[in-house]
Amino acid sequence: MSKIASILASIALTLSPQVDKSFDVAKEKTYINEQTLVKTETRFSQKEIAESDPIGYETSYRDDENLEFGETKILNKGENGEEVKAYRITYYDEEILDKELINTEIKEPKNEVVLKGTKISWKKEDANRCGEFKYWHKYENVYMTTYTPQCLGCNAWTSIGLKAGYGIVAVDPKKIPYWTKVCIPGYGIAVAGDTGGAMRSYPGLLIDLGFPSLAPQDKWLTTGRYDMYILNNEDKRDRFFVGDLR
Template identity: 30%
Template sequence: MHGSPLRKRWLAVFAHDSRTFEVVCIAAIIVALFASYVWAQKNVKIEVDGQVVSIATTATTVAGVLEAAGIQLHERDVTLPGLDDTIRDGTVIVVKRAVSLTVAADKKTWKVKTSRETVGDVLRELGLAIGPKDKVSHDLAARVTDGMAIRIIRVTEKRQVKQVKIPFKEEVRKDRNMDRGRTRVLVEGKEGLKEQEILVTYEDGRPVSQKVVSERVVSKPVNRVVAVGVRKPLRTLTTSRGTYRYRDSRLMLATAYEPGPASCGKYADGYTSIGLKAQYGIAAVDPDVIPLRTRLYIEGYGPAIAGDTGSAIQGNRIDLCFNTLEEALRFGRRRVRVYILEP
């Protein structure tokens, strides 16, 4: 029976089927492995150094993807997601390169290697708080760059009280009884005093500005009062008739008259309006220009007294008395220099 043809045929079939089964199993394993590889492979994008790198990888973590892509990390570089995070198909990995910068504050300087994005992030990382009035060289939201120099200026304010002198003013008063060019102090000036509350601003401990927020007058100043002479200085007039002292002179239109009825009318009584005898040496004037009883010296006439008035004698006019009508007519009408003499 062992050597029967039927048995041999069954053994041949079995041997053939066994080889086929082995081939099928091997093929199934290969397909499973390939499928597993294809299933495990993921498409990942890497943003680094301003570029986007696409890679298909079977790595399961960010660190594995970067290693597979040949991307090296330096000190303080960071990744998003983190190096140990698991990736999925379509994951985008961002590599943030650290930059070198300096931070100066509180009399210290830090050299920093950081991958923080903004100036505010860097300052928080260093534990540097910003006061409400402090100044920062860059906006806190500004993105950091390589070589950036960040400076913090500490700003403080203090109130101070100080006393300030109030200067006095000078008051000038004209003195008609004092010659020009001369002065006299009537009241000595005295400074006043006030208290000011001042707000002083300091930057890094140094005062940079101040402003007055309030003030109070402690004592008012006393003005200095000075009398200033306006009177013309005393001068000397030397004539053939003598020497006279005067302060002022006027160029006037002079006419002449005699005290009789021919010049003064039928009611003339020989006396002036102030009761002086009308004679040579009496001059009629406008009292608003030359006060009555003022001593005068008139060129071409001589000394006189302002002792009369007249309706026609107004302003810069003078009427000179002569003893006779002939003398008055001879004098006529002319312009003369009239010196106003000292009493």
């Protein structure tokens, strides 16, 4: 008598006490086999999935003396890589019981190489409040604010010891070196001679125009976007900002 038959026979006797306990085991076995009373069904299942994550590429710059300062050219275009992980998931009904990593494939990124112009070409221009001048680089649509020596946190002297007011502009010295001479049409000729937290934290290029006071006759420009020409410090061109002005 098989073990399954024995168990079923025991269950049958327990549930039906009126059944004759002297039944023939062989008949019961035949009955079980013929009627196929035992049905096995698993509630476990498995499937395999893949998950991918991009791997960013890096960008490097190379100086190119054949390109004008401020110009860039992509030498090798970058491509993101990818990491693909394959998992075997085991479920009990709809619940995840196990997640096993079975394979990992990595496609390495292709780094980007950008040429950065260093060539200096002098040009002539004539602008309102600047007159005629020569410049070697022009920033277009730079975001500019205004300040006076009387503003909160300001004083009569700049961070490099110049008298604050008209003709002095505040900059981030890591993007526009101190003592750089500039022309801002509508404002005039000025020197980068001051700095401030707003300029240093701005992600692009921010210039703060100095005025003697808030009186209308002393402050004729408002916050906005203006062009700016660089008139000197060409020997420090590697310290000038190149990128998204924001």
